[in-house]
Amino acid sequence: MPASVITPPGSSLHDGVREACDRVIQLLLLNLQKLVYNRSGPGLADSPPRPVPFLDALKPHVRDLCVETLRLERKRFLWQHQLLGLLAVYSPPHCATDALFFLLTLARTQEELALATQLYAVLSSCLLDLLPATVKTCVCQIHAGRLPEPQMVQLFRNLAAVV
Numbered sequence: 001m002p003a004s005v006i007t008p009p010g011s012s013l014h015d016g017v018r019e020a021c022d023r024v025i026q027l028l029l030l031n032l033q034k035l036v037y038n039r040s041g042p043g044l045a046d047s048p049p050r051p052v053p054f055l056d057a058l059k060p061h062v063r064d065l066c067v068e069t070l071r072l073e074r075k076r077f078l079w080q081h082q083l084l085g086l087l088a089v090y091s092p093p094h095c096a097t098d099a100l101f102f103l104l105t106l107a108r109t110q111e112e113l114a115l116a117t118q119l120y121a122v123l124s125s126c127l128l129d130l131l132p133a134t135v136k137t138c139v140c141q142i143h144a145g146r147l148p149e150p151q152m153v154q155l156f157r158n159l160a161a162v163v
Contacts, residue, residue, distance in 0.1 A: 066102035097137040
């Protein structure tokens with residue numbers, strides 16, 4: 001277990017503490033989900049959607065969130081994956097395609113690659129034309145020369161695996 005700001009290296013948390021933290025995080029994610037999917041208040045159909053400052057602050061960190069999710073640490077990756085989905089729904093459409101691009105580019109195992117397909121399954125139900133937009137993002141990144149060769153090869157392998 002990696003050291004954290006809560007425990008010094010070498011010590012572990014009591015199972016009850018872990019379970020309590022899990023419940024707290026699940027409640028926070030549930031509240032965040034309500035904020036994302038109920039952004040306009042009742043009777044405020046003409047008003048702009050309410051901002052969610054936490055997600056606004058996460059927008060520039062999509063790649064970092066994808067990298068951390070792919071580490072597959074305990075339950076943390078499940079929370080991060082859910083958070084990534086909420087961020088993609090909340091943000092402009094390019095956030096979803098960027099997230100899928102990063103997962104497709106950085107995934108090295110079938111288990112990691114499954115996170116990309118699971119995210120796509122969740123997002124495709126509420127975002128139109130997600131697949132063509134994701135392919136376009138991948139192609140644009142390749143044409144722009146933003147990918148080192150090993151990552152480009154991994155992206156092609158992963159795309160072949162999911163197709």
